[in-house]
Amino acid sequence: MRPSFRPLLVMLGSLPLAAAAMDVIVPREGDLSVTVYRAPDRPDGPISLNNLGGFALVTETRTVNVPQGDSRIRFEGVADGIEAESALITGLPGAVIEKNRDNAVLTPAALFKATLGKSVMIARTNPKTGKVKRVPAKIRSDGGDSVLVETSEGIEALHCSGLPEAISFITHPDLSSTPTLSARVRSPAAATAKVTLSYLTRGFDWSANYTATIAADQKSMDLGAWVTLGNSNGTGFPSARTQIVAGRINHATDEVEPLDIGSPAVARCWPIGTTSDFSDQFEEIIVTGQRREAVQFMVAAPAAAAPAAVLVKLEQLGDLKLYRVPERTTLKSRQIKQVRLLDRHNIPIELFYGADLPANANVAPQAATKTLRTRNDTAHHLGLPLPSGQVASFITSNDTTVLLDEVPLHDTAVDEEIELPVGTSPDVQIKAVKEKTNVYTRPPFMAGVVRFKSSLVDDVNRIEIQNATPAEIQVELRLQLPEGTQVIAADAATSSRGGRPLFKLPVPANRTATVRYQTEHISLRPAVHK
Amino acid sequence: MKAKTPLWIGSAVSALAVLPVVAADHDVSVTIYANDTALIQDHRSINVTGGRQRLEFQNVSAQIRPETVSLAAEGITIVEQNFDFDLLTPTKMMEKAVGQEVTLVRTSPGTGAETREKALVLATNEGVVLKIGERIEVLRDDGLPVRVIFDKVPDNLRAKPTLSVTVNSPKGGTRPATLSYLTPGLGWKADYVALYNEADSKLDVQGWVTLTNSSGTTYDDAKTMLVAASPGAPADTNTWTPRPRPRSTLVQPGTETGSRERVGDFYLYPIAERTTIANLQTKQVSFLDVHGVPAEHAYEFRNPWLGTSEKPQSAQSVYRFTTSARAGLGDQLPAGTLRFYMHDKRGEPQFIGESQIDHTPMGSLLSLSTGDAFDVKVQPTVVKRTALGDFNWRTEMRYSLTNALPKPVAVSLLQDGLWGDSTITAESQKSKRRSADVAEWTVQIPANGKAEVTATITTRF
Numbered sequence: 001m002r003p004s005f006r007p008l009l010v011m012l013g014s015l016p017l018a019a020a021a022m023d024v025i026v027p028r029e030g031d032l033s034v035t036v037y038r039a040p041d042r043p044d045g046p047i048s049l050n051n052l053g054g055f056a057l058v059t060e061t062r063t064v065n066v067p068q069g070d071s072r073i074r075f076e077g078v079a080d081g082i083e084a085e086s087a088l089i090t091g092l093p094g095a096v097i098e099k100n101r102d103n104a105v106l107t108p109a110a111l112f113k114a115t116l117g118k119s120v121m122i123a124r125t126n127p128k129t130g131k132v133k134r135v136p137a138k139i140r141s142d143g144g145d146s147v148l149v150e151t152s153e154g155i156e157a158l159h160c161s162g163l164p165e166a167i168s169f170i171t172h173p174d175l176s177s178t179p180t181l182s183a184r185v186r187s188p189a190a191a192t193a194k195v196t197l198s199y200l201t202r203g204f205d206w207s208a209n210y211t212a213t214i215a216a217d218q219k220s221m222d223l224g225a226w227v228t229l230g231n232s233n234g235t236g237f238p239s240a241r242t243q244i245v246a247g248r249i250n251h252a253t254d255e256v257e258p259l260d261i262g263s264p265a266v267a268r269c270w271p272i273g274t275t276s277d278f279s280d281q282f283e284e285i286i287v288t289g290q291r292r293e294a295v296q297f298m299v300a301a302p303a304a305a306a307p308a309a310v311l312v313k314l315e316q317l318g319d320l321k322l323y324r325v326p327e328r329t330t331l332k333s334r335q336i337k338q339v340r341l342l343d344r345h346n347i348p349i350e351l352f353y354g355a356d357l358p359a360n361a362n363v364a365p366q367a368a369t370k371t372l373r374t375r376n377d378t379a380h381h382l383g384l385p386l387p388s389g390q391v392a393s394f395i396t397s398n399d400t401t402v403l404l405d406e407v408p409l410h411d412t413a414v415d416e417e418i419e420l421p422v423g424t425s426p427d428v429q430i431k432a433v434k435e436k437t438n439v440y441t442r443p444p445f446m447a448g449v450v451r452f453k454s455s456l457v458d459d460v461n462r463i464e465i466q467n468a469t470p471a472e473i474q475v476e477l478r479l480q481l482p483e484g485t486q487v488i489a490a491d492a493a494t495s496s497r498g499g500r501p502l503f504k505l506p507v508p509a510n511r512t513a514t515v516r517y518q519t520e521h522i523s524l525r526p527a528v529h530k
Numbered sequence: 531m532k533a534k535t536p537l538w539i540g541s542a543v544s545a546l547a548v549l550p551v552v553a554a555d556h557d558v559s560v561t562i563y564a565n566d567t568a569l570i571q572d573h574r575s576i577n578v579t580g581g582r583q584r585l586e587f588q589n590v591s592a593q594i595r596p597e598t599v600s601l602a603a604e605g606i607t608i609v610e611q612n613f614d615f616d617l618l619t620p621t622k623m624m625e626k627a628v629g630q631e632v633t634l635v636r637t638s639p640g641t642g643a644e645t646r647e648k649a650l651v652l653a654t655n656e657g658v659v660l661k662i663g664e665r666i667e668v669l670r671d672d673g674l675p676v677r678v679i680f681d682k683v684p685d686n687l688r689a690k691p692t693l694s695v696t697v698n699s700p701k702g703g704t705r706p707a708t709l710s711y712l713t714p715g716l717g718w719k720a721d722y723v724a725l726y727n728e729a730d731s732k733l734d735v736q737g738w739v740t741l742t743n744s745s746g747t748t749y750d751d752a753k754t755m756l757v758a759a760s761p762g763a764p765a766d767t768n769t770w771t772p773r774p775r776p777r778s779t780l781v782q783p784g785t786e787t788g789s790r791e792r793v794g795d796f797y798l799y800p801i802a803e804r805t806t807i808a809n810l811q812t813k814q815v816s817f818l819d820v821h822g823v824p825a826e827h828a829y830e831f832r833n834p835w836l837g838t839s840e841k842p843q844s845a846q847s848v849y850r851f852t853t854s855a856r857a858g859l860g861d862q863l864p865a866g867t868l869r870f871y872m873h874d875k876r877g878e879p880q881f882i883g884e885s886q887i888d889h890t891p892m893g894s895l896l897s898l899s900t901g902d903a904f905d906v907k908v909q910p911t912v913v914k915r916t917a918l919g920d921f922n923w924r925t926e927m928r929y930s931l932t933n934a935l936p937k938p939v940a941v942s943l944l945q946d947g948l949w950g951d952s953t954i955t956a957e958s959q960k961s962k963r964r965s966a967d968v969a970e971w972t973v974q975i976p977a978n979g980k981a982e983v984t985a986t987i988t989t990r991f
Contacts, residue, residue, distance in 0.1 A: 033878060035880055035881070037881070040901070057880060057881045059878065059879075084740070084812035084814070085719075085721040085738070085740040085812060085814065085867070086721065086723075086869060087814070088723060088736075096816065097802075097803060097815070098801075098805060098813055098814060098815045099738075099813070099814040099815075100808070100811055100812065100813050100814075101811065101812040101813075102808060102810065102811050116689055116690075117689070126637065126642045127637065127639060127642065127675065128637075128638070128639060128640065128641060128642030129642040131642075140618060140683060140689060141617070141618040141619060141689050146618075146619040146620050146621075148618055148619070148620060148623065148683075150683075153633070153679050154633065154679040154680050154681050154682070155623065155679065155680040155681070155682065155683055156677060156678065156679050156680070157620035157623065157678070160620055160678065161635075161675050161676055161677040161678070162670060162673065162674065162675035162676065163637060163675040163677065198879070200869075200881060243874070243880070245880065245881075246904060247844075247901065247902055247903070247904040248844065248901050248902040249881075249882060249883035249884075249900055249901030249902070250883045250884050250885060250899060250900055250901045251881075251883065251884050251901075252867070252884070252886070269620050269621075270620045270621045270623070270624035270625075270654060270658055315874065315875050316935075317872060317874055317880055317882060318726070318728065318827075318847065318872045318882045318900075319847040319882075319900075319901075319902075319903035319904055319905065319906070320882060320901075320904055321904055322874055322880065385904060385905070385934075410841065411844065411902070411904055413842075413904060413905045413907060413932065413934040414905070414934040414978075415932065415934060415978070416842060416907070416932070416934075445920040447920070447921065452920065454920060483915060484915055484916075484917050484923070486914070486916065496913070497840070498838060498839065498840035498909075498911055499838045499911040499912045499913050499914075499928075500840075521917070522917045522920075524920060
């Protein structure tokens with residue numbers, strides 16, 4: 001017996017809508033607004049459609065005809081990632097008794113479960129004559145992983161006979177084909193209401209993607225940025241007003257229950273063995289085409305850059321930044337979309353070569369990191385909030401553009417300094433040498449019953465910078481000092497940055513420069529008793 | 531049909547009369563606790579015959595904790611309770627049919643004609659072995675279509691996990707009974723929507739109780755009660771985590787008593803009407819709607835001991851309000867999530883962050899952080915650490931604060947980890963020691979401006 005996987009035909013026949021009389025189904029129409037928020041704990045950097053950890057606030061208006069008395073208003077077609085507890089429905093007349101969100105949607109497996117113990121029809125096709133015989137039957141087990149049916153003849157297992165068999169369901173389970181939010185409402189009179197529905201939904205994220213193009217003279221750059229936003233929901237948002245919010249906000253999304261798309265209904269038979277040595281444990285028939293794999297999707301290629309892009313409009317939202325996409329746009333399901341964030345030109349920059357070195361340690365020669373520095377203010381043709389994202393830096397010379405580096409940028413407020421690494425430079429090498437350690441004994445120290453040897457230690461170090469470039473360069477060296485260690489002398493200009501010593505010096509073209517520095521710290525060690 | 535020797539008639543329990551308890555007139559009460567536990571009380575009329583018998587209860591929670599089941603009815607004694615998971619599958623059917631006769635229906639591939647014959651099931655190991663007349667055959671060895679028809683479903687195979695109770699009753703008759711049990715899979719929490727009005731610093735707060743059902747069963751038309759308590763939850767006081775604890779949201783616990791129904795020390799949130807709690811459903815019912823609560827918007831930055839940063843870090847955006855009856859929400863708040871919204875320039879509410887809150891008594895002062903402030907930043911720097919002597923350190927701190935907003939702001943700057951015996955020997959502005967561990971400076975930053983605080987702290991470490 002070869003393994004055979006045949007789809008079990010699920011025929012829905014003519015379905016009398018079993019919906020109660022007071023059910024009001026409200027399809028999607030009217031105004032849509034989507035505000036996309038970035039994942040709160042995602043590090044700065046790009047997003048991937050396969051794993052969108054951010055979320056969105058969806059606001060929409062729908063027109064509802066509310067009948068008098070008790071009714072259930074069903075809003076179909078909400079995003080499948082909806083966080084039901086955040087849903088707000090305003091504008092309904094009368095009293096909202098409760099709001100519900102049903103995660104069970106219509107799938108073949110759900111259909112079997114809902115039909116357990118109820119009447120169905122089995123259609124058997126005679127393989128020779130092609131004649132279809134229909135017999136009434138009752139489902140006796142729920143299609144979790146097997147289907148047993150009872151007919152007037154007795155009990156049979158579905159799909160174990162080798163005959164083409166299918167089930168026609170007669171009753172319609174109370175299941176929607178799309179995620180549905182509903183409200184139980186009691187209205188004193190029939191009315192037509194304009195209802196605003198708003199909810200948070202998972203499966204969105206956005207990131208800013210900057211391109212920094214350094215001019216050939218390395219004195220200025222152009223900065224452009226796209227907002228890349230993604231929707232991994234199965235629901236699209238046609239012609240929506242779209243906003244993006246920058247800034248890190250608290251939001252926990254881990255408590256959301258997943259949508260139950262059901263496991264595939266599998267009709268599993270008894271062990272089917274043969275007298276040949278080729279045997280199958282089970283004959284499994286996949287009943288459904290809707291499988292979990294269907295939810296996964298391919299990464300869409302980012303949309304191509306529009307030639308003349310319309311910029312998003314910025315406004316302040318409390319302590320956050322809200323960017324409005326100027327025109328209505330369609331956010332399709334499983335789509336990545338880009339809109340232009342900013343375009344700034346001739347931003348004055350300063351370039352330097354640097355290294356971050358541990359103090360009092362030998363460091364083998366390493367290539368210096370080239371870094372771009374500017375300030376986010378109007379004097380530098382900037383002066384606007386820069387939301388976190390990824391920066392790709394390029395340099396142009398003689399019509400050639402070369403990618404230098406790709407680095408993350410954190411949320412940068414107006415007037416903040418910006419430092420962006422733009423690659424390492426093998427022509428500038430930096431090494432550190434520990435030259436000498438001096439130890440001076442101090443009077444011993446008693447702490448309780450423990451006696452400590454106390455000494456003052458100083459270290460003399462040398463840092464060498466080799467410049468193989470044909471130009472004079474600026475070098476900045478940052479030291480990582482151990483706890484309690486101070487720099488007591490240095491032969492280069494010493495300043496401090498973030499509480500750490502910084503040596504700044506120019507290195508002429510094709511020359512070597514040397515910095516000597518001396519540190520000191522107190523060493524306490526328990527005295528060894530002999 | 532020949533006489534059969536059904537195997538399943540061997541066991542004592544199945545030999546008893548089985549009475550499925552019909553769910554015709556049942557009345558369910560569901561009491562849900564805040565930690566994914568619910569007490570289900572199922573009141574039904576049961577009809578018992580005299581003597582020993584088995585009662586079956588279907589439609590109980592699929593996640594029922596069988597050890598918590600109790601059946602109370604007049605004049606019956608319980609012999610034993612079983613929760614049967616032996617589910618009806620084709621494999622089980624065939625296994626239970628060993629030694630019995632089944633009907634085979636063969637369809638000829640040549641003519642399409644059906645022939646019927648009886649077969650005795652001999653074995654089902656790795657394939658079904660049948661005895662047909664004097665022949666021994668393997669079922670569908672040739673791959674040709676064969677239907678197998680069983681006469682009946684064995685008594686102890688169920689389509690769903692089923693609870694059965696064997697009882698002893700001296701006399702028969704119909705009587706009310708209550709089946710109660712605990713089940714996980716039902717839980718509730720509170721969800722609040724707070725709309726902050728920046729112009730007059732007021733909050734409109736709506737509260738919803740959100741109950742979720744993932745227990746696998748639907749409770750029809752249930753009387754529902756929510757209890758703001760987590761019984762049986764392990765006390766987390768014994769677990770010590772070295773990570774800094776999340777910032778406390780409760781500044782000052784309240785001392786006012788609310789008007790809501792209580793049982794013991796717990797508040798109850800009854801749902802006014804009977805409701806159907808469907809499986810895989812999230813249900814929300816409103817319980818709070820307050821407008822114009824005065825609130826204060828502030829900024830907070832907490833620096834850990836020796837915290838130093840090369841880049842400015844965002845301060846937290848914080849909202850403070852009280853739950854007192856006089857100038858606040860006027861209610862105790864069950865634990866849950868409070869989501870803040872604010873109107874954008876077009877007047878549309880936008881989400882601006884959320885905070886978890888614990889069960890909060892009435893009259894409390896809450897301080898909730900919604901996230902980072904984009905424009906208000908603090909760069910803490912350890913300028914110098916000097917060993918003044920043995921076990922005597924001097925730490926010079928500098929905090930650079932920036933404000934890119936077009937309005938002045940006040941930042942509550944907190945230096946944490948001071949231990950008890952450290953002293954601030956010099957500071958650029960007066961600090962308040964919130965506790966032995968924490969010093970607080972309230973720093974005013976002008977619009978689009980900067981401020982700086984320096985402090986020298988002497989410690990033993």
